[in-house]
Structure formats: structure tokens, C-alpha cells
Amino acid sequence: MRTLGMAVTLVAGGVALGIAGWRSSADGAQAGATISGTIKFTGTRPVMAKIDMSDEPVCKGKYQTAPTKEDVVVNANGTLDNVFVYVKAGLPATYRAAAAPTPVVLDQDGCRYLPHVLGIMVGQSLQIKNSDGIAHNIKAKGVKNRPFNISQPTNMTTTRTFSAAEVMVGLECSVHGWMKSWVGVLPHTFFAVSGNSGTFAIKGLPPGTYTIEAWHERYGAQTATVTVAGTQTKTADFTFAAR
Numbered sequence: 701m702r703t704l705g706m707a708v709t710l711v712a713g714g715v716a717l718g719i720a721g722w723r724s725s726a727d728g729a730q731a732g733a734t735i736s737g738t739i740k741f742t743g744t745r746p747v748m749a750k751i752d753m754s755d756e757p758v759c760k761g762k763y764q765t766a767p768t769k770e771d772v773v774v775n776a777n778g779t780l781d782n783v784f785v786y787v788k789a790g791l792p793a794t795y796r797a798a799a800a801p802t803p804v805v806l807d808q809d810g811c812r813y814l815p816h817v818l819g820i821m822v823g824q825s826l827q828i829k830n831s832d833g834i835a836h837n838i839k840a841k842g843v844k845n846r847p848f849n850i851s852q853p854t855n856m857t858t859t860r861t862f863s864a865a866e867v868m869v870g871l872e873c874s875v876h877g878w879m880k881s882w883v884g885v886l887p888h889t890f891f892a893v894s895g896n897s898g899t900f901a902i903k904g905l906p907p908g909t910y911t912i913e914a915w916h917e918r919y920g921a922q923t924a925t926v927t928v929a930g931t932q933t934k935t936a937d938f939t940f941a942a943r
């Protein structure tokens with residue numbers, strides 16, 4: 701049986717593939733440079749509290765063992781999941797992103813957001829889906845983006861867009877206090893989320909010197925400076941320490 705943990709990865713992978721495909725079709729196959737790396741984790745893995753879903757039997761029934769909070773997800777290989785990595789600065793002044801690619805889906809399944817962390821372009825559609833058929837209420841706590849509040853009483857999909865770049869916009873459910881998701885909104889598609897292998901790749905970059913930021917909801921942000929040219933691949937690894 702597929703676990704919800706795997707579903708997170710599949711959704712995140714789908715997003716990344718969609719972006720890569722869009723970049724390739726816009727700029728020619730595999731054009732540009734790549735910055736890739738691994739998000740390492742050192743120290744003692746924090747123990748995440750179990751989520752008590754007793755009040756929501758529909759959600760509880762979707763798990764064989766009690767799900768845990770997702771503030772820190774350390775992968776089996778010692779890397780860190782759910783890290784948002786993106787180009788913070790360095791794109792040429794002349795760079796113009798193409799039109800926003802196909803919608804990104806944020807699902808509410810088992811009273812959790814899938815994926816937990818995602819990236820989206822300014823103006824790109826975010827399809828917020830309720831797969832549980834019970835009431836969820838999505839609150840977006842944007843600062844540069846106007847906050848929104850959507851009630852979804854049953855199985856349905858609501859589409860929203862973000863008008864300004866913002867890393868990150870926090871989403872939460874007013875009904876289920878443990879439900880949290882983070883949306884990185886950017887004016888380009890040079891972003892990735894680490895996933896359960898702890899790796900990332902940002903492809904299709906024009907030549908330049910970039911500030912790459914890796915953001916984690918508990919451990920904060922780190923940056924690296926990377927210069928690429930042509931179709932080079934450069935490595936930028938990040939290490940987050942337990943605290």
C-alpha cells in the first residue's frame with residue numbers, strides 16, 4: 701500500500717518535472733546550466749509529535765499508524781526533506797520568464813497538505829483540493845500577497861493565484877490546527893523542494909552568478925553563491941544542524 705509519505709514525494713516530483721518540461725520546451729532541450737545539491741542534516745533527529753485525529757475518523761482511517769507533525773522530516777539517508785531551494789538573486793536584468801506553467805495542485809488528504817512545501821510562480825494557478833470530503837478551511841497568511849480564507853465543506857477544488865513574490869506564504873487550516881503548508885512564490889521557476897532523497901536540482905539557468913537560498917521552516921535560511929556558464933552543472937550542498 702502506498703503511504704502518504706510517498707504521495708508527498710510524488711506530488712513534489714511531478715511539480716519539478718512539470719517545470720523542467722516547461723523550461724525545456726521554452727528554451728530548447730536541457731538548455732542552460734544546472735545547480736544541484738544535497739540538503740544534509742547533522743545532530744540528533746527531533747522527535748515529531750503524533751497527530752491525534754480521533755475527532756476526524758475519515759482522516760484517521762487513512763493511516764495505519766498515527767501520523768506525526770512535519771516541522772522536521774529527516775530522511776532515512778540523513779538528509780532533510782521539505783527544504784525550499786531557489787534563486788534569490790542573480791538573474792540577468794534582461795531575463796524574462798515565460799508564461800506561468802500548468803497549475804500546481806495542493807491536496808488535502810488525510811487532514812494533511814500534500815505537498816507540505818511547494819513552489820509556484822507569480823500568477824500561476826494553485827488548485828487547492830479537498831480529497832477528504834470533510835470540512836477544511838484554508839487560510840493563507842501572506843504579507844506581500846493578500847491573505848485569503850477559503851471554506852471547503854466537502855470534496856472540491858478552489859483555484860487561487862499569488863500576485864507578488866514571497867518566500868514563504870504560510871497556509872493553515874482553521875479546523876485542524878496541525879495542518880500547515882508553505883508556498884514559495886517567485887517571479888521565475890528556478891526553485892525545487894528537497895524531497896525524500898534530500899537532493900535538489902535547478903535547471904535551465906542562464907549564465908551568471910547566483911545567490912541560492914535554502915529555506916527550512918524550523919531551521920531558517922542559508923545562502924550560497926554559485927557561478928555557472930553554458931550547460932555546466934555546479935554543486936551547492938547545504939547543512940542544517942539540529943537545535
Ligand SMILES: [Cu+2]
Pocket residue numbers: 811835836837873874875876879
Ligand atoms: Cu483541515
